[in-house]
Amino acid sequence: MKCAQNQAIMKQKxxxxxxxxxxxxxxxxxxxxxxxxxQVTRLNLLQSEEYALAMAKMNKQRIKRGVIYCDGEKAGIVxxxxxxxFKNAVHAVLLDRAPLWFDGFGRFRDFKGFLExxxxxxxxRLGRKIRFIPEFEDSSRSVSAMKEYGYNSISTEGYQTIWxxxxxxxxxxxxxxxxxWRNMLNQSxxxxxxxxxxxxxxxxxxxxxxxxKDRAQRGYDGPSLKTIISLSGExxxxxxxxxxxxxxxxxxxxxxxxxxxxxxxxxxxxxxxDKGRECRAHHLLLWSALEQLKGRDIDExxxxxxxxxxxxxxxxxxxxxxxxxxxxxxxxx
Numbered sequence: 001m002k003c004a005q006n007q008a009i010m011k012q013k014x015x016x017x018x019x020x021x022x023x024x025x026x027x028x029x030x031x032x033x034x035x036x037x038x039q040v041t042r043l044n045l046l047q048s049e050e051y052a053l054a055m056a057k058m059n060k061q062r063i064k065r066g067v068i069y070c071d072g073e074k075a076g077i078v079x080x081x082x083x084x085x086f087k088n089a090v091h092a093v094l095l096d097r098a099p100l101w102f103d104g105f106g107r108f109r110d111f112k113g114f115l116e117x118x119x120x121x122x123x124x125r126l127g128r129k130i131r132f133i134p135e136f137e138d139s140s141r142s143v144s145a146m147k148e149y150g151y152n153s154i155s156t157e158g159y160q161t162i163w164x165x166x167x168x169x170x171x172x173x174x175x176x177x178x179x180x181w182r183n184m185l186n187q188s189x190x191x192x193x194x195x196x197x198x199x200x201x202x203x204x205x206x207x208x209x210x211x212x213k214d215r216a217q218r219g220y221d222g223p224s225l226k227t228i229i230s231l232s233g234e235x236x237x238x239x240x241x242x243x244x245x246x247x248x249x250x251x252x253x254x255x256x257x258x259x260x261x262x263x264x265x266x267x268x269x270x271x272x273x274d275k276g277r278e279c280r281a282h283h284l285l286l287w288s289a290l291e292q293l294k295g296r297d298i299d300e301x302x303x304x305x306x307x308x309x310x311x312x313x314x315x316x317x318x319x320x321x322x323x324x325x326x327x328x329x330x331x332x333x
Contacts (some may be wrong), residue, residue, distance in 0.1 A: 003262060021113035023078065023121065025066045033065055036077045038263040039102050042163055044135065045268070046096040048261035050234035055081055060228045061094070068099055075110060076101035077232050078118075081220050091128045096329075097135045111136045111147045112145050119149040133159065134329040146332055153297055155330035161301040164323035166294050174324070181320030187278035194247045195288045201236060203245040207255040210271045220311060222269060228257070231268070235259045244289055246272075246281035254281035258289060264300040265293050286321065 028036075030049065032301035037043055037287070052063045056218030061081040070077040078099040084091040091184055099114050111134070122130065136142050151291055165175070174182065196202070212225050223231075235241040240260040245252045257268045265288070270281050293301060303323055306315040319325065 018266060019070050019109065019113060020072075021070045021075075021110075021117050023066045023114070023117050024063055024069065028065045028067070033077075034262075036067070038075070040100045040264075041103070042302070043100065043262035043264040044097045044302060045076075045261060045266040047098055047100055047135075048075055050238070050240065050259070050261065051231065051333070052079055052081060054227075054230040054234045058226070059083070063293060068101075070105060070110060070113065074102065076114075077106040077217060079242045087271060089127050093122050093130045094127065095130070095132045108141060108145075111142065111261070115145055115149045115151075117191065119151075125314045128172050130333055132332045134332065136329055138327045138329050142329060146329065148282075150301055151332040152176075153330060153332055155272075157307070158330040160306050160308075160325060160327045162289075162318045162321070162323040162325050164298070164301040164321055166290060166301055166327065167299055170291065172292065174287075176322035178320035178322065181317075183282070184280045185283045188284035191279045191284075192248060193253075193279055193281060193284055195284060196245045196247055197288070197292055198243045198245070199236070199239045199241065201241070201243065202245055203234070203252050203255055204232065204257075206252050207243065207245075207257060207269070208222055210255075211269055214271055228269060231259065232257075235261075242289070242292060244283055244285045244292070246276060246279070248279065253279065254285060256282070256285050256289065260291075260296065261299060263298060264302060266302045267304050290321075 006220070033049060037047075037049065040047075055061060056063050059081075060274035061083045064080045064082055066078045067074055068078060076099050078095070080098075081094040081096075082092060082292040094301050095118075099111070101110060115184050122128070124130065124135075130151075134142070134146070143153075168176070177185065208225060208228065211222075211228075232241055242258040242260065242265075244256050244258070254270070256270040259268055267286070270282060270285070276282065290301070301317040301323070303321065306318055306325070
């Protein structure tokens with residue numbers, strides 16, 4: 001009898017401790033949505049307002065924004081892009097690098113709670129295509145949770161990026177640089193290079209032309225010219241696009257493009273000429289970028305995707321800034 005009573009008590013506690021999750025989709029005004037974005041510690045580019053606006057225009061998609069609740073409390077946000085015809089009988093849903101969580105949330109149980117609700121609101125069916133890139137750690141239990149709710153992996157490996165926390169003083173950030181990286185920065189600082197920053201698109205055409213040519217010649221992964229131009233149009237409206245150019249004898253030899261969103265920023269693309277590589281121009285550009293972003297009260301800098309197989313040199317270069325390598329689940333459908 002006592003054993004049965006204990007089991008009943010344990011069951012009651014288990015039910016009581018289970019949190020209730022929900023997602024409320026609404027036409028959230030831009031001002032309110034931006035206030036939510038400011039509450040996210042690491043806001044990635046694909047969940048930014050500007051990214052959604054650019055993709056919606058370019059691909060004729062609709063933006064849908066939702067607030068995630070846990071036991072009635074606002075816990076996080078999610079933004080999807082969708083397109084449908086015949087009253088969504090044929091329907092595509094793109095959920096890229098989400099959900100995002102407010103402080104105090106984002107644990108595994110929160111992620112699993114989101115999966116349960118989202119899979120019910122957008123169940124798999126004939127005529128519906130779902131692309132899902134979860135912004136959650138790549139681990140055996142998270143992989144199992146994805147399978148539990150019917151999602152299948154497309155990518156063989158998870159997605160990797162490097163996040164750099166910009167809150168420490170600039171002296172600490174310099175101390176945290178990889179020794180070899182710091183030595184190369186010292187070399188570039190002793191050169192005749194000058195770094196020029198622009199919010200208005202100065203040297204944008206030079207960067208786009210050389211980036212497109214370099215990408216075609218070397219065949220590396222990277223956003224298309226059409227995508228970058230579309231994104232730049234949205235980010236530049238709010239002065240949230242930065243172009244840093246390394247000049248030598250008044251001529252550009254290297255440049256980088258950065259997008260700012262919420263309290264975060266993303267290193268989008270870069271290009272350097274042979275002379276730029278010789279002068280370690282990218283070291284100087286990225287170091288100068290940290291100073292620029294700190295001046296704008298940006299807390300986190302997403303240095304962009306990396307992998308262990310191709311472009312190993314890019315991975316080593318970005319890692320030299322002293323950031324944290326973060327591996328998430330990759331793409332599912």
